[in-house]
Amino acid sequence: MKKIAIIGGGAAGYFVAANIGKELGSSTVIFEQANLPLQKVRVSGGGRCNVSNACFDPNELVEFYPRGKKELRSVFNAFQPGDTMGWFEDRGVALKIEEDNRIFPQSNSSMTIVECLMKEVEKNGVEVNFSEGVLSIKKSGEGFEIETKKQTYFFEKVIVTTGSTPKFWKNLKALGLDIVEPVPSLFTFNCKDPRIEGLMGISFDQAEVAIPKAKLEAEGALLITHWGFSGPAVLRLSAWGALVLHKEGYGFSIKINFVQQSKEEVLDLLFSKKMNDAKKHIHKYNPFDFPKRFWISLLNYVGIKESMVYADLSKKHLEQLAGELTEGVYAIKGKSTFKDEFVTAGGVDLKSINFQTMQAKALPNLYFAGEVLNIDAITGGFNFQACWSEGYLIAQNLRQKFE
Ligand SMILES: Cc1cc2nc3c(=O)[nH]c(=O)nc-3n(C[C@H](O)[C@H](O)[C@H](O)COP(=O)(O)OP(=O)(O)OC[C@H]3O[C@@H](n4cnc5c(N)ncnc54)[C@H](O)[C@@H]3O)c2cc1C
Structure with missing residues (x-):
């Protein structure tokens, strides 16, 4: 037996x-x-x-x-x-x-x-x-x-x-x-937002993503997908936040720092561009290490026109752009399965x-x-x-x- x-x-x-x-x-x-x-x-x-x-x-x-x-x-x-x-x-x-x-x-x-x-x-x-x-x-x-x-x-x-x-x-x-x-744990975040529309496939090697309401933060690669955001930083948040995000019905806000610098550091950098690269067209000169398409999308979002050069940047433009790069807030509505790996x-x-x-x-x-x-x-x-x-x-x- x-x-x-x-x-x-x-x-x-x-x-x-x-x-x-x-x-x-x-x-x-x-x-x-x-x-x-x-x-x-x-x-x-x-x-x-x-x-x-x-x-x-x-x-x-x-x-x-x-x-x-x-x-x-x-x-x-x-x-x-x-x-x-x-x-x-x-x-x-x-x-x-x-x-x-x-x-x-x-x-x-x-x-x-x-x-x-x-x-x-x-x-x-x-x-x-x-x-x-x-x-x-x-x-x-x-x-x-x-x-x-x-x-x-x-x-x-x-x-x-x-x-x-x-x-x-x-x-x-x-x-x-x-x-x-x-x-569920391990899922990607659904987000419809003009800043990332049509940008699927763009990735950031090291982003900081936070869910302020849940007091959660994760660092790592971030990917813009067809549906919103994915990549290790997002998956980590989905796992650590599994219970609280479920309670919220998967409707919450995330804050993203795309450049691993503080808002003040980015402001300084943009200000120095305004002084030293005054004649350069902003749409053409992206001082950050991520694809130009995202740069242009953010510039359009904060109202910086294609014809503008760095010298044309107002204080408000500088503030807004630095804010988008270091503490951009995105509304998440729903989740998607990660590569079937639920x-x-x-x-x-x-x-x-x-x-x-x-x-x-x-x-x-x-x-x-x-x-x-x-x-x-x-x-x-x-x-x-x-x-x-x-x-x-x-x-x-x-x-x-x-x-
Ligand atoms: C698409 C996908 C990809 C993944 N890739 C990875 C990876 O690469 N690396 C990694 O670490 N993890 C991965 N995971 C997670 C990993 O597969 C699971 O954590 C792991 O398989 C769990 O093993 P388990 O034996 O506990 O359960 P399972 O693998 O689900 O096995 C449970 C078994 O029990 C059987 N069973 C259930 N109820 C009964 C019953 N009443 N009587 C008899 N049999 C029953 C089921 O048929 C099943 O065969 C992946 C998951 C998915 C879905």
Whole structure:
């Protein structure tokens, strides 16, 4: 009779099974409702699978998790991105670190990761029951009764790795677990504004974006898209502000500094242009390091005509232009999904979990890993890293208990 059930054959579930060893593997079943495993891994990272991030210090790593920051520190102390790299490389998967620290397989194909995980699970002799979704789970003595459409089973230990779909949550609530209701995280900001109209594709290497009402700020690349604003700075704000922006119905204002200088510094610069480049046409001479099209758009917005030279700039023009460059306010109305890479905040309340073992505090022998927990990160390989680290910890704990 099998002892261990893993509910959900995604990244987290497969990583538990891949680390469980042969002895326990032969006593383990994965229940997966779909007819193939690891579907999100397949499509992840635009088909390349951003497996992790080269941030090797757990204290720094946790800063990328708006939810889970405190709890994950001990989990990353047990298994961090360096361990992930070692784990895959020991199994023949060559990895590479890209300039922005994201880690991908050298093959640039997520299938390399999928195949590696499937092989390890098979090597451990874990049974995988495809197209067998778990309908309910109930406590039964020291273990749990699991019902699928095929039959009812009993297991001593159950690992829940059902991902972010709330469908399974009613079962968890019935077991007495607290659930934080889902809200989207990682999205881009919709904005219709004459200053950015027709400018999609223009990017700023380092912008400062703030949501004053939520007291949130982020720095990083900023991109003007068809719908509004995207890029790392916006995605970071969307993750850290997930709850409050949801409450606001995704209607709020952002303030952007496009030039990484204070308003006073920009005023000084523009004033010196007025004195030293007096005869130069402003529309033609953009003193900043961003595309001319945005410069012209801002000039038109503040009423600086194409015929004007720097000498024609009034004090009001200078003030307005410096304001637009350093504290431009944009109204955001709504959000869009980032490259289909939707991540949800919400899930099993972290207060219910013992992060030394990933077991529910009130329900020993019931373990959780992956997006079913109220943990999420910004984009960059961090969401998978949480799955690998939590999954590894569970496998270690089970091995200690049984072996
Ligand atoms: C398009 C896209 C791209 C992404 N790219 C990246 C990336 O490059 N890097 C990164 O770090 N993160 C990425 N993410 C996020 C990452 O994919 C998730 O954080 C991760 O897959 C979560 O893993 P999981 O095992 O918790 O859940 P999932 O991968 O969602 O797996 C859960 C599994 O459980 C099954 N299941 C659910 N309910 C039941 C049930 N009742 N019975 C049986 N089975 C059930 C589901 O069918 C599924 O197979 C991406 C997400 C998306 C959507």
